[in-house]
Amino acid sequence: MMTIPSPSTLRGLAPDEAAAAWLVRIDAGPLGPGDQDEFNAWRAESAANAAAFAKAEAAWKLFDGAPGDPALDALRASALAAGKEPRRGLWAGIGVGIAASLLAAVALGTDYLPFGQKADAPQLAARSAPAADATPKAPDSGEFATARGERRTVRLADGSAITLNTDSAIRVGYVADRRLVRLLRGQALFEVAKDPHRPFVVQAGAKQVTALGTIFEVRLLDSDRMKVTLVEGKVVVDEGEDRPADDASVMVPAVLGPGEALLVSDGARPVKFKADIDQQLRWREGFVEFNDVTLAEAIAEMNRYSGKQLVIDDPATGNLRVSGVFRTGSPERFAAIVGELLPVRQRPLPDGGVELRAGR
Template sequence: MARYSRIDERERLEDEAARRFLAARASGSDDDWAEAYAWIAEHPAHGVAFAKAEAAWEISGRLKEVAPRIDPEAIAGPAGRFEAVVGRRQVIAAIFATAFIGTAATVAVQKASAVVRYRTAVGEARRFRLEDGSSIFLNTNSAVEIAIRERSRFVRLLRGEASFIVAADHPAPLVIDAEGTTLQARGGGFNVRLRPDVLELTVVDGMVRVAGLEGAGSEGRGDVRVVAATQGAAIRGGSVAMTALSSMQAARRLAWQSGIVEFRGETLAQAVDEFNRYRVSPLVIGDPEIASVRVEGRFRVGASDQFIGLLSPGLGIRQVVGADRSVLLLRAPGFAPDLSEDGRNLALDR
């Protein structure tokens, strides 16, 4: 079982993170903060828990600042002032305490005014600069939550794809949570994509510590892997599979940053899925026989209509546009292209 996969393990982890944060904050000494950072570096999950503890502390401070003054007699009535004061103190204490426990800490992170949220619409890509000098480039239909503080950096990738350039002069690593997988980097550049069934990591510069925490893995700290430059990783169910990437493979994964999609032997079904990321109304393959045809070519991300137009002469595919502007792809009547192993590739260079 993966480390910190059980609820009780995560609760103990968050308790330990809160203890270390409070100890370092109380003393303010460089040695105590260095000890806290060393603990964070032991496992990516430590960074997530530490960021939650810091956010929860900030939330508790804001609650005390904004709590309205209440006339005890106005709410206590004949029962007297004492019961009203005790009741209010209990409420504040309960809020403060729950801020440090599991789910409540996550809610605190999400609601903190210091958390910045960035998103892109379908077909949009945008670059954002963070307070620490890092930058995030979001691909189509993507969203992140970011909390940059003096002693911690935390990002949650909610959906889509993001490319990170991490500033190295911050005392804490950048910790990224992506659907149960934790990534940690102190500098460098890398790309993270949430696919339907797997998380895809591409490291361009520096190194990224990876932990798939929600699924099965090896005992102890064996579920942590370090992915270096020119390497990629696929993370699913707690397993981390690493692979070396050629410069061409890495460039294809990052081509979206230049507004390009590139196909080198993908099936038509895969190409349609890729174009649909940038379309409000989807392309739909209506004939299973054409789904496995392999295609090659380079296109602008918004050029799916051009892509469809090139399919007609090569494969005899016709398109039917629906009332919702979706496009159904069908084999043209009486057309039988060569679908043998030698003849099923279609080159489309535009």
């Protein structure tokens, strides 16, 4: 088994190599006073050293949090082969070589995220810049969007983060007394930085969601329906500024607690219900989960993530029920699995789509 690098072995290493070695050393256990002083001095020595260590920490999180991604699976296999240690001891057993390999994976881009995800963050954008001072300022206004099958995280000036799901768009416009975001289409997860003096307001259709510091998701289901799901904190859902002037119905403000969701439809009474948060947020990992839904409903959801569309040849087939967790963006794989679960067969279409029809 490789030994844990000591500070004396790090002199003369490039910043990325030294950062990987320091991470191995720190992961093995608390630094002694002398080592801690040397680490602090090394990190403060240059902006390059500080940036390299931040990248090393990002590599650790990426390595540990992306099961199923081929590039990281290969690195994980190499690490496990180098030393059989408990989770926290893994880096202690793999030495500088494997640590550098993990950094190499992130050198593809610290903005490398599995399943086509993007990230708009100051520390990520700085990856390609030669100088520490090149970090761009995080925005507090602008429009951001994703294509079909894409995800993107936007980090804002106040520290809030917005993750857009497939085919989604937002418009951000912070003002002095409010942090305003309009969900133009699709679905987004909002991780709101606390600011008791400036509420965070998401406008979606004719309704709005107001928070101070919390985590919640908003999805525009169609032109007159939206769903709000609260992960953490508290939000209020009520009428927005864009309510038509001739609309006599006024929604009674609804307060959501963690684990609750609210379905709001124009002209109907809002429906509040308990939500399975893990199931709801699987899209962030590139998956969707179905629990006894019709095949037609499952296909409608899968079609959000790919230009290659799934179609059904008759209503009876669409009424079959399906459950399971499926990777997004792969209609052929979905059709193949459904063909094993249900009495349906698949037929490729000239446009690249897949038709599901009754029969084996």
